[in-house]
Amino acid sequence: MTDPDQLPEARAAVVDRLGEAALVDAAGVIGAFQRMNRLADATGLPVDKPLAVLTAGLDDELGIQGFYTAQHSKRLPWVVRKLGQMMRPFGSVMMKVLAPKNDV
């Protein structure tokens, strides 16, 4: 949803179905990502290599290679992307292993 006029209805739907605390926590996540998106995009940051491998192919499936900010990250070679796709079922475990404790 990007239309502010839809906000009251969307807000009411979340409160009705999930409760007020869920609305606050969802709003918090949106606020947090408004920040993190800007930190990455306004400093031209490339995607971290381990994450890029683990999510290889997802960018094509989601169609986000067309985002302007995709040019900040070099496209991985075909072989590495295939390897990443094979590893995807183990993605959540690998994330935990590879990610540092204070990561964001």
Place this chain on the structure above:
Amino acid sequence: MSIATSDQTTGIDVRNDLIEAHNGYWDHLSKPGTWWSGVERVAIARETRLARQCALCLRRKAALSPYGIEGEHEDGGSGLAPGVVDAAHRIATDAGRLTKTWFDSVIDDKFTDAHYVELLGIVSSVMSIDTIHIILSLPLDPLPEPVPGEPPRQRPIGLEDIGGWVPTIDPSKASASEKDLFATRRASNVSKSLSLVPEEHRSMKRVLTAQYIPIELVPSLGENGGRAISRALMELVGARTSAINECFY
């Protein structure tokens, strides 16, 4: 606090830790930073809010390329240099189409990469906090009165190039006074993005912990930090936000 839903006003409790984190941020904003004075920091925050109604920003946002649209921002008469106002407005309204060429064109001896990183910390914080207020239909917090004082203008040591436009601290080479920034020797690129200005990095971590989840829980995808929505739903909301912002990272 109360929020307006479809046709009625409903009382809602906002978590105390979230309110305290936001109040703590405004206090942090009011004081001299590392590169900007308190007056300048509050002026940058004001520009962040003005950018949402700035006619030039709206025209650029609607254009195929924002770089073909000339004009002047509707600024707050803060006395900030035009390049500083432009940076604040563009980061606030169209960060997904910033380029290295544009970055190089605004950075100079007076508006250094460190000034830019502190400005980025301010703009992204104000956007973040204001977004939450807008979603919850709460009035925006008033901007604080600036606290007088001079910024120390000190660069940290142990900087490295990770492929972005600004240097960041290499966690393995951080000085003793900056060891607290990173819990381990590895950190994601985005988590290092503000480290050229360590105080902005610390501020970001404090607020992010309350808005999202404690930083140390982020890699554990089953942890939701005791929030009222599942971690899977949190990540879906975050991914949707990123998609709307066209953030590839």
